[in-house]
Amino acid sequence: MAIRFGLLGAGRIGKVHAKAVTGNPDARLVAVSDAMPAAAQAIADQYGCDVRSIDAIAAAKDIDAVVICTPTDTHADLIEQFVKAGKAVFCEKPIDLSLARVKQCLEVVRAAKGTLMVGFNRRFDPHFAAVRAEIDKGTVGAVEMVVITSRDPGAPPVDYIARSGGIFRDMTIHDFDMARFLLGEEVTEVSAMAAVLVDPAIGKAGDSDSVQVMLKTATGKMAVISNSRRATYGYDQRIEVHGSKGAVSAENQRPVSIEVATGAGYTRPPLHDFFMTRYTEAYAAEITAFIDAMGGKAKASPSGEDGLLALALAEAALKSVAEGRVVKVSEIL
Amino acid sequence: MAIRFGLLGAGRIGKVHAKAVTGNPDARLVAVSDAMPAAAQAIADQYGCDVRSIDAIAAAKDIDAVVICTPTDTHADLIEQFVKAGKAVFCEKPIDLSLARVKQCLEVVRAAKGTLMVGFNRRFDPHFAAVRAEIDKGTVGAVEMVVITSRDPGAPPVDYIARSGGIFRDMTIHDFDMARFLLGEEVTEVSAMAAVLVDPAIGKAGDSDSVQVMLKTATGKMAVISNSRRATYGYDQRIEVHGSKGAVSAENQRPVSIEVATGAGYTRPPLHDFFMTRYTEAYAAEITAFIDAMGGKAKASPSGEDGLLALALAEAALKSVAEGRVVKVSEIL
Amino acid sequence: MAIRFGLLGAGRIGKVHAKAVTGNPDARLVAVSDAMPAAAQAIADQYGCDVRSIDAIAAAKDIDAVVICTPTDTHADLIEQFVKAGKAVFCEKPIDLSLARVKQCLEVVRAAKGTLMVGFNRRFDPHFAAVRAEIDKGTVGAVEMVVITSRDPGAPPVDYIARSGGIFRDMTIHDFDMARFLLGEEVTEVSAMAAVLVDPAIGKAGDSDSVQVMLKTATGKMAVISNSRRATYGYDQRIEVHGSKGAVSAENQRPVSIEVATGAGYTRPPLHDFFMTRYTEAYAAEITAFIDAMGGKAKASPSGEDGLLALALAEAALKSVAEGRVVKVSEIL
Amino acid sequence: MAIRFGLLGAGRIGKVHAKAVTGNPDARLVAVSDAMPAAAQAIADQYGCDVRSIDAIAAAKDIDAVVICTPTDTHADLIEQFVKAGKAVFCEKPIDLSLARVKQCLEVVRAAKGTLMVGFNRRFDPHFAAVRAEIDKGTVGAVEMVVITSRDPGAPPVDYIARSGGIFRDMTIHDFDMARFLLGEEVTEVSAMAAVLVDPAIGKAGDSDSVQVMLKTATGKMAVISNSRRATYGYDQRIEVHGSKGAVSAENQRPVSIEVATGAGYTRPPLHDFFMTRYTEAYAAEITAFIDAMGGKAKASPSGEDGLLALALAEAALKSVAEGRVVKVSEIL
Known part of the structure; x- marks a missing residue:
């Protein structure tokens, strides 16, 4: 069974990940979210997936994993939200610019026994x-x-x-x-x-x-x-x-x-x-x-x-x- | 508007062209045909297109062009059939192993004012x-x-x-x-x-x-x-x-x-x-x-x-x- | 004991061989000959060797080997003269432009049991x-x-x-x-x-x-x-x-x-x-x-x-x- | 007129310089000196120059320049001796391992208006x-x-x-x-x-x-x-x-x-x-x-x-x- 992905962020790097996910035989891009609806819609049109809100993706039963491509200052919060929601998380680097915030975030990941991978491509x-x-x-x-x-x-x-x-x-x-x-x-x-x-x-x-x-x-x-x-x-x-x-x-x-x-x-x-x-x-x-x-x-x-x-x-x-x-x-x- | 393709032949080189067509933003793979139905079906499953017969593809209103990847000895006949049917034809090399047959086929293409491109990749x-x-x-x-x-x-x-x-x-x-x-x-x-x-x-x-x-x-x-x-x-x-x-x-x-x-x-x-x-x-x-x-x-x-x-x-x-x-x-x- | 060399021809390629001979620890350049005395003298000055006539070099007791760098049409004659004189011969290519003349020359070398090496460098x-x-x-x-x-x-x-x-x-x-x-x-x-x-x-x-x-x-x-x-x-x-x-x-x-x-x-x-x-x-x-x-x-x-x-x-x-x-x-x- | 060289030191690097000097059309190797007479003699034999003492080379009228290839701890003393003797000096690196000694030596070179080149090859x-x-x-x-x-x-x-x-x-x-x-x-x-x-x-x-x-x-x-x-x-x-x-x-x-x-x-x-x-x-x-x-x-x-x-x-x-x-x-x- 293919892994069902949500994509958070439809900017430059989001597009790269949308292409990587849809080109992977073991993955399916189900939904995309972006603060700018037009950006999300463009990806949805190209690859035939939904546009949803971040919270809807977190709550979705048909999403196994997310790729976080939003601005850096949102990474740690989103990682925490999605590991708590039971999704596997792939996050673009860096987790945060503050070492203290990163440590705190990793604590949450550990507590949730979440899967977190960081994008050192x-x-x-x-x-x-x-x-x-x-x-x-x-x-x-x-x-x-x-x-x-x-x-x-x-x-x-x-x-x-x-x-x-x-x-x-x-x-x-x-x-x-x-x-x-x-x-x-x-x-x-x-x-x-x-x-x-x-x-x-x-x-x-x-x-x-x-x-x-x-x-x-x-x-x-x-x-x-x-x-x-x-x-x-x-x-x-x-x-x-x-x-x-x-x-x-x-x-x-x-x-x-x-x-x-x-x-x-x-x-x-x-x-x-x-x-x-x-x-x-x-x-x-x-x-x-x-x-x-x-x-x-x-x-x-x-x-x-x-x-x-x-x-x-x-x-x-x-x-x-x-x-x-x-x-x-x-x-x- | 994207060009709508039919793929004739679902073997090794047919798969290559299926990938090339589906990966092209200006193309859409509509149907595939192969003498071995399982081979055609595998491509249909992977890329979400139809399996059709060759004649159905030739007659189809929703097909603009075909890629011919069938055995060599069928190339010339198919080129003739499809240019007559008004489809643009991309044919894997060679057109035929006989020079006389190739000349004859090109005559038909010319008469039909067809578009023919040969796969010298x-x-x-x-x-x-x-x-x-x-x-x-x-x-x-x-x-x-x-x-x-x-x-x-x-x-x-x-x-x-x-x-x-x-x-x-x-x-x-x-x-x-x-x-x-x-x-x-x-x-x-x-x-x-x-x-x-x-x-x-x-x-x-x-x-x-x-x-x-x-x-x-x-x-x-x-x-x-x-x-x-x-x-x-x-x-x-x-x-x-x-x-x-x-x-x-x-x-x-x-x-x-x-x-x-x-x-x-x-x-x-x-x-x-x-x-x-x-x-x-x-x-x-x-x-x-x-x-x-x-x-x-x-x-x-x-x-x-x-x-x-x-x-x-x-x-x-x-x-x-x-x-x-x-x-x-x-x-x- | 170092091999004692005579150099026949002091032109462009003669200079190359003069340098190669004098730079070789097992060789000594003893004499040089050229139709143009000034060319021979320049090499003699640079490397401290004699200027002699071709016949004098052929007759010399203190010469073991010659390097032939004269014009092509003299090669075969010189090879014959020097193998007969008991000198080892290194000759620039070609031996001659005529296949018949080359064959004849090699006959002479064989008869004299001479040493002949050709300069395919x-x-x-x-x-x-x-x-x-x-x-x-x-x-x-x-x-x-x-x-x-x-x-x-x-x-x-x-x-x-x-x-x-x-x-x-x-x-x-x-x-x-x-x-x-x-x-x-x-x-x-x-x-x-x-x-x-x-x-x-x-x-x-x-x-x-x-x-x-x-x-x-x-x-x-x-x-x-x-x-x-x-x-x-x-x-x-x-x-x-x-x-x-x-x-x-x-x-x-x-x-x-x-x-x-x-x-x-x-x-x-x-x-x-x-x-x-x-x-x-x-x-x-x-x-x-x-x-x-x-x-x-x-x-x-x-x-x-x-x-x-x-x-x-x-x-x-x-x-x-x-x-x-x-x-x-x-x-x- | 070719520059007349003395070579101080006939070890591994001394041999390199002997070859460089004799191969240079503007140089002539006149004398070599070494604490081990056999080493000096080997170079003298190969290139046809004299074996002399260091002091004799310093005093010689037929020597314009020296190449110093002796052990490092002798470099500064020899530089001073030879610039005072009016010879141009090429010295292998380093001048000395002590910064103070190098400064002192360069002072002497400056006072003597000597020519000193260091061998950063x-x-x-x-x-x-x-x-x-x-x-x-x-x-x-x-x-x-x-x-x-x-x-x-x-x-x-x-x-x-x-x-x-x-x-x-x-x-x-x-x-x-x-x-x-x-x-x-x-x-x-x-x-x-x-x-x-x-x-x-x-x-x-x-x-x-x-x-x-x-x-x-x-x-x-x-x-x-x-x-x-x-x-x-x-x-x-x-x-x-x-x-x-x-x-x-x-x-x-x-x-x-x-x-x-x-x-x-x-x-x-x-x-x-x-x-x-x-x-x-x-x-x-x-x-x-x-x-x-x-x-x-x-x-x-x-x-x-x-x-x-x-x-x-x-x-x-x-x-x-x-x-x-x-x-x-x-x-x-």
């Missing part, structure tokens, strides 16, 4: 997942150092920046999760540097646009992350894992992989320029993983706890920049 | 299409030489080989079409060599499994094609175009593009191992092109004439192998 | 040599098909073309030798196509500038060669070998391997633009191989016979173009 | 030099972030480690110089993390074998360096520079660049496994640069000051690890 990218699979197979031996590069094609609007919780909570958080996913050990120390190199308006908004972060675990495994809000050549997303026996890496992806050779050299086209085209397969795969978790085939992963820990690393990075020192994660959690 | 692969786009933009100047590599992961069953018309009509035909697509001029001379290197059973069936072909146009532009029914590392599909100003090439595609580095060297995973995963995007794009042609946005291309000319090159190649000489295409057509 | 390129080593190790299984690409950055002057014996004897001959080196079996059939696409003056001189050739052995192994006198992006030299277990290839080489990424894409610099920088290592390695052959560590290879057989393939290709048919090598030899 | 690698050339041309716009990877194939013997001054002064120092070379601004802040992951014996010797370092300039430009004493796949040496208009990178180098494709995937051979083969061209090019500096064509670069500043970054990194904080370079100098 990059774990499901086939290339990054294959890197992790090589680690699991032992190909590179014991993991020693991880190098993560993540550079966006361009900065978001400054008013988005202002609401985003800052670059560490908004952008680097994906890399913090990826570092944890690949290191296989909890990070205990964080050191970060930040600068405004791309757009002074971002600095005026109190944020940075270029950062680098070093992480370390209790046994000395290390990771380094580079982030920028600027990459003229497209969406730059690379990982490298070095271990005792070798290394494994995932290179960038481009929509078209031709090469032109002239007197000026050999040129390949730019990379994907948008996270949605870059991660199309990942969005589909994370819904499959969520369905598997609901069917008991696997644990819901990344979990609410994973969401909490990535956020803690973001907090530690902020503190490190502010105080010019290595911050222990135990100071944060 | 590789023209719609985003990478190969981008190669052609560079030629059209003039990046490489006047085209001089084309190099096409096409190697299958493994040979089909010998009983398929026996019905296939031989490697030139079954496999190289895609490369003949690609050569015509890229040369931008009609081929006038063909020279081929063939051998049985992969499987003696293929030789016993009267076919070859390894061939190389040289083509030439009236102005001296040339192309060379290499084919094999064996490629242990996956589906090897590459093109290179050399012109007066430079070259453009499309490299192979792999589902996962990681790289593992150890003392043994740097290893990337094998290529796609199946034409359906390799050409997923192409199958979707050719349906879009067909719909565009129906809407008058473009000519139906590749056309029935393209199907005829590729088949003529296959005939010429066969004759060249048999007679150990360069064969003029004018000897064939 | 590409066999010693570390990348191409590594391809052959993989074949010898069995990595790709039984060789089935070889693909050779060889495109020059630009055409030589037309008066060079006129004396060159034509593109098959001058340029493709390297590829004929490479095909023989990689196929591991003698070629029995040749089919070629030729065109003038680069420079009409080459056509007026009776030569072609763009050719493609197919080769076949008695057991059905095949090779295909593409040549052009034009490659705007540098010296394009690639080989691919496909076998029953897999494939091995050697890619192009560039002097600087950086990559620039901008909004226009990812660009790497052009390839080497000159055969001397492309094959620097090969020129040094072939002298080492020659010294090894003199010391009895290996056979002199490529041999005079290899020179003869590559020339026979060139003749067969010419005949194939002229007669529009597959030519058997047995018709030539 | 990587600046002369053609690939890394090309990266810098792209920056200078403005291709990537204003430099924002630099990423440097430097991983050795294996750890040196522990007794070498003990004398080396530690990984930051011995290994990372090359990367500190490279970061300064590419950032185009002085580094003002350093943060480092270090661990023992490769060999516990290195830890017992008081050193680390795996480190990562973040650097920052006054205007916010940043760099990150990853180092390990282990890389099973060869000598891993990469740089990336990201700027306002794009990025430029230099990839790894391998001696043989073939690719083998089988059912197991596509495999290229390992990288160079030794710094001398990896940087062959760089060693030759730095001698050319030194000769150019002597002839007034360019400043001696990298200078003694460059040696001092790279060492200061190493000291800052050590302090950062010890104190768990960002260290300002102004605390060190």
Whole structure:
């Protein structure tokens, strides 16, 4: 029997999930809800599902699970409402920008014995997942150092920046999760540097646009992350894992992989320029993983706890920049 | 208004087209037909369309177009039936294995002023299409030489080989079409060599499994094609175009593009191992092109004439192998 | 004890060999000869060796071996003179443009029990040599098909073309030798196509500038060669070998391997633009191989016979173009 | 007139410089000195130069310049002796492990108006030099972030480690110089993390074998360096520079660049496994640069000051690890 989904939020990312759910043979999109009725209706028209209110979806007998794609400040409340209503919950990251609120929310999930999965979609990218699979197979031996590069094609609007919780909570958080996913050990120390190199308006908004972060675990495994809000050549997303026996890496992806050779050299086209085209397969795969978790085939992963820990690393990075020192994660959690 | 499709044939390639049609926002799959009712029903169940007979589809008022995916020996008859019935026709290659029958069929299409598009899907692969786009933009100047590599992961069953018309009509035909697509001029001379290197059973069936072909146009532009029914590392599909100003090439595609580095060297995973995963995007794009042609946005291309000319090159190649000489295409057509 | 060398010819390729000999710890350059005394003196000054006449070098007690870099029409005579004088001979390709003269010359070498090595330098390129080593190790299984690409950055002057014996004897001959080196079996059939696409003056001189050739052995192994006198992006030299277990290839080489990424894409610099920088290592390695052959560590290879057989393939290709048919090598030899 | 060189030190790196000097058309190797007479004699035999004492070389009228390749603890004394003797000095890095001693030595060089060049050879690698050339041309716009990877194939013997001054002064120092070379601004802040992951014996010797370092300039430009004493796949040496208009990178180098494709995937051979083969061209090019500096064509670069500043970054990194904080370079100098 197919899992029956409700979709909360019909914006940009909501549309991505609507497509992933309807394209999945084990899922059925039953209802969509959005504060803007026209947005919900557009999805309902395209995929032949109902428009309902959030409360109606929570109360519905024909809904097994929800995907939460509403604004960040509603995530924790909705997670609580829906786990209490007995629905399995897939929530876009982050659960909340406040560590305290996240902890409180996870308490409610635990009490309700609810299923909660957090949308760190990059774990499901086939290339990054294959890197992790090589680690699991032992190909590179014991993991020693991880190098993560993540550079966006361009900065978001400054008013988005202002609401985003800052670059560490908004952008680097994906890399913090990826570092944890690949290191296989909890990070205990964080050191970060930040600068405004791309757009002074971002600095005026109190944020940075270029950062680098070093992480370390209790046994000395290390990771380094580079982030920028600027990459003229497209969406730059690379990982490298070095271990005792070798290394494994995932290179960038481009929509078209031709090469032109002239007197000026050999040129390949730019990379994907948008996270949605870059991660199309990942969005589909994370819904499959969520369905598997609901069917008991696997644990819901990344979990609410994973969401909490990535956020803690973001907090530690902020503190490190502010105080010019290595911050222990135990100071944060 | 979405175009309403009938699907003739619910086998392996029929399923591919069912997915392409239903995934296209401008198309709707209305009915499917197959000699084996269970196969048709499976598609009807998955996509919510009717199962109908071929004649019912031909007579239906709610069908604008058909996709023909039935066995090769039925193609020409069906094309004739459906253009006469006023439906736009997309037909899998080849139209027929007999050049005479193809000519006759195209005569009927012309008389009926029908729309006929032939499924040379590789023209719609985003990478190969981008190669052609560079030629059209003039990046490489006047085209001089084309190099096409096409190697299958493994040979089909010998009983398929026996019905296939031989490697030139079954496999190289895609490369003949690609050569015509890229040369931008009609081929006038063909020279081929063939051998049985992969499987003696293929030789016993009267076919070859390894061939190389040289083509030439009236102005001296040339192309060379290499084919094999064996490629242990996956589906090897590459093109290179050399012109007066430079070259453009499309490299192979792999589902996962990681790289593992150890003392043994740097290893990337094998290529796609199946034409359906390799050409997923192409199958979707050719349906879009067909719909565009129906809407008058473009000519139906590749056309029935393209199907005829590729088949003529296959005939010429066969004759060249048999007679150990360069064969003029004018000897064939 | 170091081998004592005489160098015959102090032109462009003579300088390359002077450097290779003096850079080899087992060799010593003792004397140089050239019809133009200033050219010989320049090499003598740079490397501290004598200028002598050809006859003096032939008669010298302090010379063990010679490298022949004089004009092609002197090669056969010099080979005969020096093997009779008891010197080991390394001769630049070709031995002669006439198959009959080559056969006669090799007769003299055999009678004198002389050591003769022919300068097919590409066999010693570390990348191409590594391809052959993989074949010898069995990595790709039984060789089935070889693909050779060889495109020059630009055409030589037309008066060079006129004396060159034509593109098959001058340029493709390297590829004929490479095909023989990689196929591991003698070629029995040749089919070629030729065109003038680069420079009409080459056509007026009776030569072609763009050719493609197919080769076949008695057991059905095949090779295909593409040549052009034009490659705007540098010296394009690639080989691919496909076998029953897999494939091995050697890619192009560039002097600087950086990559620039901008909004226009990812660009790497052009390839080497000159055969001397492309094959620097090969020129040094072939002298080492020659010294090894003199010391009895290996056979002199490529041999005079290899020179003869590559020339026979060139003749067969010419005949194939002229007669529009597959030519058997047995018709030539 | 060729520059006449004396070589001080005939060990492993001395041999490299002997080859670079004798291979340079504008240089002549006149004399060599070494504490072990046999080592000096071997070079004298190979290249036909004298063996002399250090003092004799300092006093010699037929010596214009010296290359210092003796043990590190003799560098500063020899630099002082030879600049006072009026010889141009090329000295292997580092000048000394003590910052105070380096400052004192540079004082003497300045007083003597001597020419001193320090052997940060990587600046002369053609690939890394090309990266810098792209920056200078403005291709990537204003430099924002630099990423440097430097991983050795294996750890040196522990007794070498003990004398080396530690990984930051011995290994990372090359990367500190490279970061300064590419950032185009002085580094003002350093943060480092270090661990023992490769060999516990290195830890017992008081050193680390795996480190990562973040650097920052006054205007916010940043760099990150990853180092390990282990890389099973060869000598891993990469740089990336990201700027306002794009990025430029230099990839790894391998001696043989073939690719083998089988059912197991596509495999290229390992990288160079030794710094001398990896940087062959760089060693030759730095001698050319030194000769150019002597002839007034360019400043001696990298200078003694460059040696001092790279060492200061190493000291800052050590302090950062010890104190768990960002260290300002102004605390060190």
